[in-house]
Amino acid sequence: MYSEKVMDHFRNPRNMGEIPDADGVGNVGNPVCGDMMTIYIKVKDNRIDDIKFKTFGCGAAVATSSMITELAKGKTLEDAMKITRANVADSLDGLPPVKMHCSNLAADGLHAAIEDYYKKQKAGKGA
Amino acid sequence: MSTKRVYMDHAAGRPVDPRVLEAMLPFEGSFHVNPSSVHSFGQETKQALENARVKVAELINAERKESIIFTSGATESNNMAIKGIAYRNKERGSHIITSSIEHMSVLNPCKFLTTKGFKVTFLPVDQYGFVDLKSLEEQLTDETILVSIMYANGEIGTIQPIKEISQIVHSKNAYLHVDAAAANGQAPIDVKNEGIDLLTISSNDMYGPKGVGALCVKKGVHIEPIIHGGGQEQGLRSGTEDVPGVVGFGKASEIAKKEMWAESERLMKLREKLIKGLIEPIPYSFLNGHPAKRLPNNVAVRYSFIEGEAMLLSLDMMGVAASSGSACTTKTLEPSHVLRAIGLKHEEAHGSLLFTLGKQNTEEEVDYVISIMPDIVKRLRAMSPLTPKELRD
Numbered sequence: 001m002y003s004e005k006v007m008d009h010f011r012n013p014r015n016m017g018e019i020p021d022a023d024g025v026g027n028v029g030n031p032v033c034g035d036m037m038t039i040y041i042k043v044k045d046n047r048i049d050d051i052k053f054k055t056f057g058c059g060a061a062v063a064t065s066s067m068i069t070e071l072a073k074g075k076t077l078e079d080a081m082k083i084t085r086a087n088v089a090d091s092l093d094g095l096p097p098v099k100m101h102c103s104n105l106a107a108d109g110l111h112a113a114i115e116d117y118y119k120k121q122k123a124g125k126g127a
Numbered sequence: 128m129s130t131k132r133v134y135m136d137h138a139a140g141r142p143v144d145p146r147v148l149e150a151m152l153p154f155e156g157s158f159h160v161n162p163s164s165v166h167s168f169g170q171e172t173k174q175a176l177e178n179a180r181v182k183v184a185e186l187i188n189a190e191r192k193e194s195i196i197f198t199s200g201a202t203e204s205n206n207m208a209i210k211g212i213a214y215r216n217k218e219r220g221s222h223i224i225t226s227s228i229e230h231m232s233v234l235n236p237c238k239f240l241t242t243k244g245f246k247v248t249f250l251p252v253d254q255y256g257f258v259d260l261k262s263l264e265e266q267l268t269d270e271t272i273l274v275s276i277m278y279a280n281g282e283i284g285t286i287q288p289i290k291e292i293s294q295i296v297h298s299k300n301a302y303l304h305v306d307a308a309a310a311n312g313q314a315p316i317d318v319k320n321e322g323i324d325l326l327t328i329s330s331n332d333m334y335g336p337k338g339v340g341a342l343c344v345k346k347g348v349h350i351e352p353i354i355h356g357g358g359q360e361q362g363l364r365s366g367t368e369d370v371p372g373v374v375g376f377g378k379a380s381e382i383a384k385k386e387m388w389a390e391s392e393r394l395m396k397l398r399e400k401l402i403k404g405l406i407e408p409i410p411y412s413f414l415n416g417h418p419a420k421r422l423p424n425n426v427a428v429r430y431s432f433i434e435g436e437a438m439l440l441s442l443d444m445m446g447v448a449a450s451s452g453s454a455c456t457t458k459t460l461e462p463s464h465v466l467r468a469i470g471l472k473h474e475e476a477h478g479s480l481l482f483t484l485g486k487q488n489t490e491e492e493v494d495y496v497i498s499i500m501p502d503i504v505k506r507l508r509a510m511s512p513l514t515p516k517e518l519r520d
Binding site: 002007010011013016027031032034035036037038054055056057058059061062 | 432433434435436437440444462472473474477509510511512513
């Protein structure tokens with residue numbers, strides 16, 4: 001059902017946890033479909049300096065969360081915004097078709113975290 | 128990966144009993160022989176078929192062997208009963224009653240019939256999954272031709288009060304169909320005593336081969352066939368019978384009749400130990416279904432803040448096969464309709480886990496599952512954004 005890479009990320013999730021003083025936080029998903037994800041980012045010199053995730057969901061939801069943290073870490077915010085759901089799935093050697101939509105939320109979570117960072121920056125400048 | 132292999136997913140599929148396989152083998156060798164043929168080969172095969180029919184009839188205390196119509200399994204039997212009664216009785220009435228926790232092979236034929244001019248009422252169930260008898264009484268009208276209620280639910284284990292249901296149904300002159308696929312071989316079903324007009328049973332659920340089942344139709348109850356052809360099975364189910372499969376089904380019924388009591392008693396002890404061990408040491412854990420009126424092999428639990436498929440994968444990594452009603456494990460991406468019907472919220476249904484025990488399971492295996500579960504739950508809760516602070520490390 002799942003690729004070996006998905007199982008590897010499920011068994012040993014990378015960057016799992018919270019960043020209490022995160023610069024941006026992205027929440028995606030809903031309990032109805034069974035996948036909820038929070039992505040935390042720390043930004044330094046316009047780059048993602050640190051990233052962590054928390055996920056409620058199936059094996060694919062955990063693996064995509066873990067994979068996005070690897071893909072995004074060290075990237076500029078602009079490049080990180082360009083990471084797509086397809087990139088995440090490809091990096092995991094594919095996902096079962098039914099999981100492509102429901103559990104492949106990690107890119108959305110990352111983008112939400114970056115947008116949250118921008119919003120906070122704007123608010124900070126305005127103050 | 129673990130070297131241990133613990134199979135606790137018997138609701139999904141059961142191994143064939145070696146004694147059943149042995150009984151089937153001679154017939155696999157004469158698979159080409161048609162039981163309807165006049166020659167002696169055909170007649171010997173016919174005899175084997177009829178012997179199997181007797182064994183199946185005896186298991187459920189059917190009044191005569193002719194009540195047993197062999198089918199390709201529970202799905203076909205359910206379709207045959209529901210559509211067969213509906214088509215045959217549409218002059219009498221067009222109302223059907225079923226429950227909201229039936230198997231898809233009951234719910235979907237009922238939904239199909241709503242496109243053919245029939246009205247279907249889906250009865251609610253309580254938090255344990257018991258059908259609301261009061262609303263059954265209220266919904267029954269002179270228009271009602273059929274009530275279809277399952278004997279027991281495979282996902283939450285709850286056993287329905289069939290005899291009481293039968294009395295209510297018959298007081299309004301409707302027929303009662305009971306889907307006993309989850310219960311046959313585990314519960315002492317008695318169609319006469321319990322007042323069942325049509326009963327669905329399946330072979331694999333009692334360690335017989337897959338692809339074989341039966342509909343038991345009480346004498347005097349008439350149904351319209353849904354498969355037309357050469358008129359086998361008294362014209363109710365055309366098509367040459369799967370003789371090796373039916374012989375295996377007969378043997379499985381014979382074994383079940385003999386061994387069911389002792390085995391159910393053994394399973395109930397394992398069940399109680401597993402339920403206790405999965406719930407007591409772990410906070411925010413709950414039992415699905417009724418604590419006492421449940422199938423002997425059914426252990427249905429749920430854990431808050433985590434998701435079922437992730438638990439299944441974690442258990443699989445430790446060599447344990449189980450099941451879940453989470454949306455992520457279904458084809459429809461919806462959480463189990465059964466868990467929703469007993470009032471669970473989506474996120475609660477997602478956290479469900481189902482262990483169904485069988486003949487090969489031992490107390491040592493139960494102890495093993497109990498020993499690994501707390502760490503699995505802890506690890507997934509550490510990952511979950513829903514986990515409250517008090518449960519973190």
